[in-house]
Amino acid sequence: MLIGSLLTLLLVEVINSAIEALADRISTDNHELLGRAKDLGSAAVFLALSIGFIVWATVAYSFFQNARL
Numbered sequence: 001m002l003i004g005s006l007l008t009l010l011l012v013e014v015i016n017s018a019i020e021a022l023a024d025r026i027s028t029d030n031h032e033l034l035g036r037a038k039d040l041g042s043a044a045v046f047l048a049l050s051i052g053f054i055v056w057a058t059v060a061y062s063f064f065q066n067a068r069l
Contacts, residue, residue, distance in 0.1 A: 002059060005052040012048040016041035 019041040023034040 001055055005055040009045075009048045009052050012044050016045050 020038055023037055027034060
């Protein structure tokens with residue numbers, strides 16, 4: 001689970017970078033839809049980071065909880 005959450009974060013970050021590169025290649029002007037695409041890519045990275053944090057925190061909590069017993 002720990003490695004999977006990190007790999008998922010890296011995958012989402014690569015996809016976000018691809019979306020941003022494609023949007024910049026299409027047009028350097030500010031366009032509402034291109035801005036929305038970039039924002040949604042960033043939101044996906046944030047969600048993947050949040051899920052990764054929750055997974056790591058849950059595993060750490062479980063580990064330290066069992067270590068005290």
